[in-house]
Amino acid sequence: MAALKTILYLLVYPGFLFLFVYSTFVEWFDRKVYARLQNRMGPTHTGRAGLLQPIADIVKLMAKEDIVPDKADKKVFTALPVVGLAVVLTAGLLLPVWNIDLAAASPISFPGDLIVLLYLLSLPTLVLFLAGWSSTNAFSIIGGTRVLTMLFGYEVPLFLAVLSPAVLAGSWRMAEIAAFYRAHPLLILPNLIGFGIALIAVQAKLERTPFDIPHAETEIVGGTFTEYSGKKLAFFRLMADVELVVAAGLLATVFLGGFGGSVLPAFVQFVLKTLFVVFLLSVLRAVTGRIRVDQVVSLAWKWLAPLAVLQLLIVILIKGFAL
Numbered sequence: 064m065a066a067l068k069t070i071l072y073l074l075v076y077p078g079f080l081f082l083f084v085y086s087t088f089v090e091w092f093d094r095k096v097y098a099r100l101q102n103r104m105g106p107t108h109t110g111r112a113g114l115l116q117p118i119a120d121i122v123k124l125m126a127k128e129d130i131v132p133d134k135a136d137k138k139v140f141t142a143l144p145v146v147g148l149a150v151v152l153t154a155g156l157l158l159p160v161w162n163i164d165l166a167a168a169s170p171i172s173f174p175g176d177l178i179v180l181l182y183l184l185s186l187p188t189l190v191l192f193l194a195g196w197s198s199t200n201a202f203s204i205i206g207g208t209r210v211l212t213m214l215f216g217y218e219v220p221l222f223l224a225v226l227s228p229a230v231l232a233g234s235w236r237m238a239e240i241a242a243f244y245r246a247h248p249l250l251i252l253p254n255l256i257g258f259g260i261a262l263i264a265v266q267a268k269l270e271r272t273p274f275d276i277p278h279a280e281t282e283i284v285g286g287t288f289t290e291y292s293g294k295k296l297a298f299f300r301l302m303a304d305v306e307l308v309v310a311a312g313l314l315a316t317v318f319l320g321g322f323g324g325s326v327l328p329a330f331v332q333f334v335l336k337t338l339f340v341v342f343l344l345s346v347l348r349a350v351t352g353r354i355r356v357d358q359v360v361s362l363a364w365k366w367l368a369p370l371a372v373l374q375l376l377i378v379i380l381i382k383g384f385a386l
Contacts, residue, residue, distance in 0.1 A: 076330075077160045079152055085334075086304035087117040092338060093307070093345050100349035117304070121297050129293030136197040143197065144291070144298035147190040151305040154183035158312040159238040160322055160333050175235045180313060181222060187306055188214045188268065191277070194299075195287040206286025209277040209356050213267055216363030217274075221264035223371035224257035228317045231378040237313075241321020251320065253381055257374040258318045260367050262340070265310045266347055267359060269303065273351035274359055311340035 072078060091106060091114055098105030106113025131137050157180045159172055188210055195207020229235055231250060232243035244251050267274040278286030288296060315321070315336035322332040354362075 073156065077155055077158060082152060082155050082305050082308060083301070086301065086308045087121070088114070089308050089311070089337070089341055090117040090304045093341055093348075096342055096345040097349050100346065121301060124292075124297035124300065125294050127293045129295060130290075132198060132200065132290050134199045135290065136199075139193060139197040140290075141295065143190050143194045144295040144302070147187050147194075147302040148298050148305070150183055150186045150190070151302050151309055154180055155305060155309045155312070157183070157237070158309065158333075159241060159316060160312070160329060172236065172238050177225070177229055177235050177237050177240065177317070180237070180309075181225060184268065184306070184310065184313070185214075185218065187302060190302075191287050194291070195277075198287075198290040200290045202283040202285065202289045203287055205283050206277045206289070210270070210287060212356050213270075213274065213277070213359050216360035217264040217267040217367070220260050220363055220367035220371040221268065223368070223375055224260040224264065225313065225317055227257045227371070227374045227378045228254045230375065231382050233382070237316050238321070241316050241323070244318075244320040245323070245325075248320065250381070251318065253377055254318055254374070256370055256377070258314065260371050260374065261314055261318070262343055262347065263367060264363075265314065266344055267363075269307055269310065269344075271344065272348045273354045275353055276356045276359065279353060307341065307344075308337060311337040311344075314340050 074080060094116075095105040095113070106116035109116040109119045131140055156171060157176050192207040192211045195203040195205075195210065198204070198207075228244070229240050231254070232240040234240055234243065270277050276282075278288060283289070285291075288299060291299060312333065315333070319336050319339075322329040322336065325332065327335075
């Protein structure tokens with residue numbers, strides 16, 4: 064039975080099949096919300112209310128010609144989309160979606176899995192940088208350089224913001240952190256500053272407006288993805304969708320009490336809470352305009368990092384004097 068559960072976990076829920084289906088649904092949800100906030104319709108034709116449009120886009124890309132530039136590092140250029148997708152799928156398996164109790168949190172749940180998940184979410188950024196660099200296209204190299212430059216801005220505030228709830232909970236295991244905040248729901252409130260910082264940092268990590276500088280079409284064509292087409296571009300697109308789901312799941316786990324311990328099934332909680340996070344990211348995307356890469360770094364170090372340190376100080380004081 065344990066072996067069957069592990070196989071289902073890896074392949075079905077929250078494995079590849081679930082992450083593929085749900086990530087495409089989240090892309091549709093994001094596009095719909097973003098469109099309605101701009102008084103547009105968004106996807107409408109493929110499937111009911113355009114629900115199947117993201118899947119249709121991926122199928123279309125898979126059917127297109129796959130071109131590798133002559134001057135590109137062909138092995139690296141070809142391997143990176145697969146590596147990036149594998150990394151985010153692995154990160155998704157660490158989310159404690161079966162969080163009825165700590166023993167059933169995840170077949171691969173362990174103390175410190177929060178640190179590992181944050182590490183895995185950092186790797187796609189390096190993959191995108193190498194993808195741009197290996198293309199040897201000027202636009203791709205500029206896009207890859209911007210990806211890496213932004214990393215040095217948002218990564219520290221993101222880590223500090225996400226680790227603050229862990230400090231208050233006294234654990235580096237996501238299932239235990241979620242269980243702590245379900246038992247002490249009022250202690251979610253002191254982490255609101257960190258939640259806001261994490262939302263902004265995740266928006267930058269996912270390269271969404273206003274942090275979409277690495278692939279600004281009006282400046283550098285497609286940035287990192289300028290030379291990618293066909294199956295490779297489809298893998299990168301799916302990687303971005305899955306990364307959005309994993310990032311939303313991470314924030315829901317550490318800031319919103321995870322996905323168990325109530326009358327609603329853990330699966331329903333996972334969907335509702337991740338869609339809530341994605342909704343906030345969509346609103347942020349709709350109400351802002353693109354900023355320069357130097358403004359991203361300045362924002363991160365002048366505002367996000369100090370606020371993240373303040374958040375950490377608050378939880379340390381609460382843990383020291385109130386718990």
